[in-house]
Amino acid sequence: MRVRTLIVGGGVMGTAIAAAVARGGDPLEEPVLLLERRALGAGSSGRSGAILRQFYSDRPLIGMARDSLRSYASFEFSTGRAIGFTRCGVLTLASPRSKAAFELLLRNVESMRDCGVEVELVDSDRLRELVPGIEVASDTRAAWEPKSGFVDPQRTLEAFAATARSLGATVRCGVEVTGLQVRAGRVTSVETSDGPVDAQRVVVAAGPWTRALLARAGIELPLRAIRPEQHFVAMPPARDVHALGGLSGAPDADFDARFARAGEPAPAHPVLLDLEHGYYTRCEPRLERTRVGALDYARDATLADPDALDERVSAEFSRWSREVLERRLPVYRGEPDRGAQAAWYTLTPDAQALIGRVPGLDNVYVVAGFSGHGFKLAPSVGEGVAQMLAGAPIGAFEPEVFAPERFASRGGAVWSGAFGL
Ligand SMILES: Cc1cc2nc3c(=O)[nH]c(=O)nc-3n(C[C@H](O)[C@H](O)[C@H](O)COP(=O)(O)OP(=O)(O)OC[C@H]3O[C@@H](n4cnc5c(N)ncnc54)[C@H](O)[C@@H]3O)c2cc1C
Numbered sequence: 001m002r003v004r005t006l007i008v009g010g011g012v013m014g015t016a017i018a019a020a021v022a023r024g025g026d027p028l029e030e031p032v033l034l035l036e037r038r039a040l041g042a043g044s045s046g047r048s049g050a051i052l053r054q055f056y057s058d059r060p061l062i063g064m065a066r067d068s069l070r071s072y073a074s075f076e077f078s079t080g081r082a083i084g085f086t087r088c089g090v091l092t093l094a095s096p097r098s099k100a101a102f103e104l105l106l107r108n109v110e111s112m113r114d115c116g117v118e119v120e121l122v123d124s125d126r127l128r129e130l131v132p133g134i135e136v137a138s139d140t141r142a143a144w145e146p147k148s149g150f151v152d153p154q155r156t157l158e159a160f161a162a163t164a165r166s167l168g169a170t171v172r173c174g175v176e177v178t179g180l181q182v183r184a185g186r187v188t189s190v191e192t193s194d195g196p197v198d199a200q201r202v203v204v205a206a207g208p209w210t211r212a213l214l215a216r217a218g219i220e221l222p223l224r225a226i227r228p229e230q231h232f233v234a235m236p237p238a239r240d241v242h243a244l245g246g247l248s249g250a251p252d253a254d255f256d257a258r259f260a261r262a263g264e265p266a267p268a269h270p271v272l273l274d275l276e277h278g279y280y281t282r283c284e285p286r287l288e289r290t291r292v293g294a295l296d297y298a299r300d301a302t303l304a305d306p307d308a309l310d311e312r313v314s315a316e317f318s319r320w321s322r323e324v325l326e327r328r329l330p331v332y333r334g335e336p337d338r339g340a341q342a343a344w345y346t347l348t349p350d351a352q353a354l355i356g357r358v359p360g361l362d363n364v365y366v367v368a369g370f371s372g373h374g375f376k377l378a379p380s381v382g383e384g385v386a387q388m389l390a391g392a393p394i395g396a397f398e399p400e401v402f403a404p405e406r407f408a409s410r411g412g413a414v415w416s417g418a419f420g421l
Contacts, residue, residue: 003033005389006190006199008177008213010036011045012153012375013205013367015160016382018169024386027168033199034169035192037176040157043207045375047230047343049291050153051271051282052376053090054117054145055108056420060398061352062115064380067396071379072151081159084152084286089270091122091130093142101275102141104421109143120144131269133331140276150271150282153375160382177206180217186362187217201363201389208306208344210368219358222407223369224347226300229313231321232289232338236268236331269329275421277324289338292321296418297347297372306344313340345372351420355381355402356388365389366404373419 005021007014018034025032036042052072054065076082094105105121112119120126122144124136130144161171172194179191180202190197204210208225267283268290274280278295294300299317303309318340326332348354348369358364367385370377377397384396400406 001033001195002031002198004030004200005032005203006177006197006201007032007034007203007205009043009205009207009209010034010040010157010161010171010173011043011205011207012048012157012160012378013045013207013370013381014203015040015157015164015171016378017203017205017367017385018164018171019160019167020382020386021389022164022167022169024390032164032169033197034161034164034171035175035177035197036171036173037193039173040161040171041154043209044344044346044370045153045157045207047341048153048375049230049280049282049293050151050156050375051090051148051280052150053092053148053271053273054112054119055090055092055143055273057104057108057111058352058401058420059111059115060401061377061420062112062117064377064397066115066117068377068379069148072156072376073147075159079159079163081162083156083159084264085149086151086264086267086285087147087149088267088283089130090145090148090273091127091142091270092145092273092275093127093136093140094275095137095140098276105141105143105275108421112143112145118145118147120146131272131329133329135328135330148271151375152286156375156378160378177213180213180361180364182217182361185360187364201365203365203367203385203389204358205367207368208303208346210346210366212306214358214364214366217361217364219360221354221358221366221369221404222349223354225303225306226297226345226347227303227309227342228293228297228300228345228372229317229340229342231292231313231318231340232284232287233292233322233325233332234335234338235283235285235288235290236335268331272328274324274328277328279321279324281325281329287338290325290332292325295421297345300345303344309342309344311342313342345370347371349407351418353377353381353402354404355385355397356399356404359405371419
């Protein structure tokens with residue numbers, strides 16, 4: 001089989017790239033093939049919170065999050081495919097008692113404004129209007145992004161893959177890329193569980209499995225898989241939603257009506273990133289549950305082999321999740337647990353992805369290492385990688401930020417950073 005572009009991995013990155021590359025080329029002249037070894041969403045993407053925030057420290061990331069949010073928001077209208085886009089707003093709150101986090105909040109709000117993001121710095125009174133029942137001290141402040149929200153991760157991947165297919169790309173699940181044959185700094189053939197593929201260029205978007213696949217071709221990249229845990233609590237029932245009242249402060253008055261029109265169940269409250277207590281929470285209304293995860297990687301064990309993921313979540317993590325959630329949002333007291341799940345993040349030393357040509361391999365590109373915050377960026381990543389492959393100016397992101405070789409010029413890899421916050 002001969003293709004112009006082979007994409008390895010059916011996560012949000014692989015599918016977004018497949019759609020963007022297929023959009024830019026003639027599918028007969030320049031065939032695009034995506035191979036996924038299991039099913040779409042079998043990696044990090046299928047377990048993602050898929051929160052779309054624009055709260056970042058670095059301006060290039062704010063710009064990507066802003067542009068990708070617009071793309072997600074208009075996706076259903078432009079393609080007719082539903083991705084569960086939910087504009088419930090995102091609140092990131094901090095207390096002056098955690099000085100570093102508080103200063104970060106103030107700085108990020110300024111940077112977001114400079115980048116054209118609609119964001120309001122709100123005080124505790126406004127916070128209580130936005131989320132009645134929330135427990136905050138009088139000096140708590142938050143960044144309120146009324147236009148942000150979340151998507152349904154699995155429906156998004158399926159929709160990206162369907163879009164790629166409709167543009168002539170081939171998306172195949174159950175086929176694993178097992179090796180890359182290298183000669184004179186180029187991949188000459190790709191070995192798969194379904195036989196060899198002759199690909200002119202290869203994009204490796206294999207999430208936590210990327211490092212091992214490229215290592216088999218003699219390339220070592222600074223990628224590390226870790227194991228974050230998530231805990232789920234029942235979302236307050238409809239009658240309590242208004243008691244919690246998270247929707248009342250949303251940007252337009254007919255918020256409920258808009259959800260009803262879109263056929264999406266309404267979340268009980270906005271997404272909350274709590275910098276004071278180090279967690280985030282977002283409602284998953286279709287599953288009638290609310291997710292809680294940590295805002296750093298401190299508890300997450302390194303996974304030498306991503307296939308050896310232990311699915312069980314520690315009782316300690318579940319206890320902590322309930323405690324921080326209930327302290328902030330007492331409406332959750334008494335709500336039953338709705339399970340827990342472990343997953344994978346793929347870290348880089350500076351918590352930003354590696355996107356670009358693999359050093360030492362002319363026709364191989366890596367797109368991995370999103371460090372637990374990539375879902376919201378996928379539309380910009382897809383577009384930018386398509387521009388990169390076409391040799392066009394890259395307008396969708398700043399390639400230097402993600403250059404795979406950037407650590408060499410910094411005197412090596414120092415592991416730091418969290419979620420790009
Ligand atoms: C619990 C959790 C919560 C998150 N919350 C958010 C959030 O709220 N907002 C946000 O922006 N981001 C979030 N993220 C991060 C985001 O989900 C990831 O950055 C993103 O999903 C990474 O996508 P990916 O396509 O790079 O990798 P993956 O989704 O891991 O996809 C890689 C795919 O490659 C396949 N594969 C691997 N090896 C091979 C091979 N050899 N041959 C063929 N196929 C192969 C795998 O089966 C897998 O499907 C979260 C992540 C997790 C785990």
